[in-house]
Amino acid sequence: MKALMSLIKEAFFPMTCAACGEVTKDGEPLCDYCREMLKPINPIKRCILCGCEKPDCECKYRVFRFDGLIAPFENKDTAKLGVYSFKFGKRMSNADYFAEQMAFCVKNEYRDIGFDAVTFVPMHRSRFLKRGFNQSRVLAEKIAVVLGLPIADTLVCLKNGKRQHDLFGKERLGNVKGRYKAKAGVKGKMLLLVDDIKTTGATLDECAKQLYLSGADGVYCVTALISVRDKNNAGKKQ
Numbered sequence: 001m002k003a004l005m006s007l008i009k010e011a012f013f014p015m016t017c018a019a020c021g022e023v024t025k026d027g028e029p030l031c032d033y034c035r036e037m038l039k040p041i042n043p044i045k046r047c048i049l050c051g052c053e054k055p056d057c058e059c060k061y062r063v064f065r066f067d068g069l070i071a072p073f074e075n076k077d078t079a080k081l082g083v084y085s086f087k088f089g090k091r092m093s094n095a096d097y098f099a100e101q102m103a104f105c106v107k108n109e110y111r112d113i114g115f116d117a118v119t120f121v122p123m124h125r126s127r128f129l130k131r132g133f134n135q136s137r138v139l140a141e142k143i144a145v146v147l148g149l150p151i152a153d154t155l156v157c158l159k160n161g162k163r164q165h166d167l168f169g170k171e172r173l174g175n176v177k178g179r180y181k182a183k184a185g186v187k188g189k190m191l192l193l194v195d196d197i198k199t200t201g202a203t204l205d206e207c208a209k210q211l212y213l214s215g216a217d218g219v220y221c222v223t224a225l226i227s228v229r230d231k232n233n234a235g236k237k238q
């Protein structure tokens with residue numbers, strides 16, 4: 001009966017690839033082509049504090065207030081396509097795949113950390129009304145299910161500001177100042193902070209700062225994508 005139900009489900013709601021949107025075979029989350037193209041970041045090669053590959057480690061010239069940052073994929077090619085079509089194109093089914101990969105990173109690289117809850121970067125109300133969902137919250141809720149942890153709504157976004165996406169490095173730092181505030185109830189908590197993309201890390205850094213000011217015990221970040229320095233266009237925004 002169960003097999004029949006899944007056959008019917010597949011016939012009417014075929015699984016589509018989390019990157020390109022093609023129908024996949026056997027209910028797989030990715031098509032063969034995208035599976036081939038999608039290369040997860042090798043955790044051995046990254047700095048677990050800033051999330052960058054060791055030669056590009058940003059900790060040399062910046063102090064981050066979060067305790068760590070990891071991500072399954074770089075912000076380019078197939079993975080970028082998959083996350084962007086979820087975030088901007090509302091392909092909600094893509095979130096399952098990326099949340100699963102993020103949870104896998106957490107289990108692997110943060111295995112020694114006893115998290116109390118999963119939390120997320122909040123979205124300003126006006127943007128939420130426009131988009132209809134907060135992509136970071138959607139990912140966080142799915143990750144919490146995989147990890148068997150509660151979800152905690154710990155932060156508020158006080159001002160909308162410009163989209164981080166449209167700004168360059170230094171502007172991004174200024175743009176997030178005073179933007180977030182932590183709610184009560186984070187005191188003594190070890191938190192897993194979820195966002196969709198780490199670019200400069202300014203947003204996650206500001207959120208971590210606010211959580212610490214409210215007494216959090218630890219703030220470790222996980223994002224679906226991490227922007228890397230383009231070796232051919234060093235210094236240019238990606």
Ligand SMILES: [Zn+2]
Pocket residue numbers: 017018019020021022030031032033034035
């Ligand atoms: Zn595909």
Ligand SMILES: [Zn+2]
Pocket residue numbers: 047048049050051052057058059060
């Ligand atoms: Zn680093």
